[in-house]
Amino acid sequence: MQRRTFLKGSLAGTAVAVAVGAGLLTPRAVLAAWPKAAFEAKKVDDVLAKLYGAADNTPSDKITIKAPDIAENGAVVPVSVKAGLDGVESIAILAVKNANPLTSNFSLGAAALPDVSTRIKMGKTSDVVAVVKAGGKVYTARKNVKVTIGGCGG
């Protein structure tokens, strides 16, 4: 009986903790700002225009994209972006030939370093573009990734 009460008590405790955590962390205010137009844009320039207000960008060799040369499975392409620039505000990752090129946009807080990794889906062989906004300017870097359809590694 005691054990049962104890279990009940701890379960209730966890539920409350989870609820509080969720309530505190809910990014609802920011969610309203989810850049729908940018995610629905069909061209790289349009994405840039929707995200940053203009399609102007400067190619930069200070941005490193780590992605495989050949991705056997287009559904899972690991991509890392590192930028050797100061004052990086955001990093976006685009797959040029996807129906909607924008895959993700990371807004960095004050403490975050410009070094993010994730995994993206790619419809076919194309360039991966990393767009870094630093100090009010937009920098880009590209890397071609071959996608082998069928996943046999051929």
Added chain:
Amino acid sequence: MASKTIKLRARAKGDKVTVKCLIKHPMETGLRKDKKTGKKIPAHFIQEVVATHNGNNVLTADWGPAISKNPYLSFVFTGGKPGDKVAISWVDNTGDKDSAEVAIK
């Protein structure tokens, strides 16, 4: 505090903290068709991931459907030390959400 969908690790090296996280989520694009019925599977993907360190926002990620199924995210930030709390929360386009918190090792 265990979250059902988020696996979260944070490790400090000097004052740099590397956070790695795996989220369990289908990430449906809304373009795929169900082979049996021929109907489109509705879109279901994470739209936003927020990471905090001791309650301060570190990183906000806006994601589209082109992020892989069961997404992986890793990033680095400075100023963290072992014992500090790192938390991740996500919200998807259907309003589902989850969060997890872990102490930096």
